[in-house]
Amino acid sequence: NAGVTQTPKFQVLKTGQSMTLQCAQDMNHEYMSWYRQDPGMGLRLIHYSVGAGITDQGEVPNGYNVSRSTTEDFPLRLLSAAPSQTSVYFCASSNPTGPGGKNIQYFGAGTRLSVL
Amino acid sequence: SQKIEQNSEALNIQEGKTATLTCNYTNYSPAYLQWYRQDPGRGPVFLLLIRENEKEKRKERLKVTFDTTLKQSLFHITASQPADSATYLCALAAGSSNTGKLIFGQGTTLQVKP
Numbered sequence: 052n053a054g055v056t057q058t059p060k061f062q063v064l065k066t067g068q069s070m071t072l073q074c075a076q077d078m079n080h081e082y083m084s085w086y087r088q089d090p091g092m093g094l095r096l097i098h099y100s101v102g103a104g105i106t107d108q109g110e111v112p113n114g115y116n117v118s119r120s121t122t123e124d125f126p127l128r129l130l131s132a133a134p135s136q137t138s139v140y141f142c143a144s145s146n147p148t149g150p151g152g153k154n155i156q157y158f159g160a161g162t163r164l165s166v167l
Numbered sequence: 168s169q170k171i172e173q174n175s176e177a178l179n180i181q182e183g184k185t186a187t188l189t190c191n192y193t194n195y196s197p198a199y200l201q202w203y204r205q206d207p208g209r210g211p212v213f214l215l216l217i218r219e220n221e222k223e224k225r226k227e228r229l230k231v232t233f234d235t236t237l238k239q240s241l242f243h244i245t246a247s248q249p250a251d252s253a254t255y256l257c258a259l260a261a262g263s264s265n266t267g268k269l270i271f272g273q274g275t276t277l278q279v280k281p
Contacts (some may be wrong), residue, residue: 054208084269091175093256093273094211109268127270154260155201156269158210 052077057142057159064132064166070126072162074142082145082154083125084109085117087138088161094141100125132166139163169194171259173272179249181280188237188242189276190257195270200233200240204256206221214255215242247279 058073076083083100086109096109100119114136116128125144129136140163143156171192180186190200194251199218217224217233217240225232230243244251254274261268 085269090271094258094271096198096261099268107268110270124197143210143277151208154269155209155213155216156258158212160210161208 054078055142055157055159058142059162062165064164066133068132069128069130069133070132072129072140072142072164074125074127074159075123076142076144076157077123078123078144078146078157079122079151080146080157081122082147083119084143084145084156085115085127086141086143087136088141089110090137091104093151095128096107097140108141124151128148132167137166139166169193169261171270171272173229173255173257173275175273175275176236177278178277179278179280181202182248184247186244186247186251186277188255188277190272191206192238192241192259195230195238195259195261196235199260200231201258202240202242202267203256203258204273205256210276211256244277247277249279249281252277252279 055076085097086094095111098117100106106117139161141161142159145154145156146156168173194253201216202214205211215231217231228245255277258269258271260272
């Protein structure tokens, strides 16, 4: 199993450009989440999904869109990038009823995004 | 408002000593608490989970305590090694434990010196 795969690993955007951060998992996990990590701020939840077709907002959803058409994929879209969105983005998946249960998160390696 | 706080200052200790990291929270009644390890340039990796009805959990050299009265969890690494150097994050379920929603602390960086 590859686990959680994020692409791209690095990206530089100009202000106003749009892009999609890809996230795929091959563990058949129901739950998927997007976080951003900034120095001194820890991981902040952007959007999450408890299953295909179901998404909800996290702590910092503004400027980001998500959709979940399949169990495996959970892309994060930046519609009009701003310098404040410069960050490291992590995707995670979890199975709340799996071994160990209780929503243990499996993280991808991250996407490092710079918006100029 | 709901908050999770970890000591933002780096913790520097000598090899062989016990490292103790703190996670405090306010305005939560979490059903469980998790601890993760994050190495530079990588995603966090799950270490331990402790439920609200458990006082203590152990895994090899790791020990976690959970005091729901003090609203605090302590994370201990005994006989620390330079390889334990990393950032450690605590996380709580926000709202119902079935929402898939976790709130993370900002993390504490541990440096173990040989």
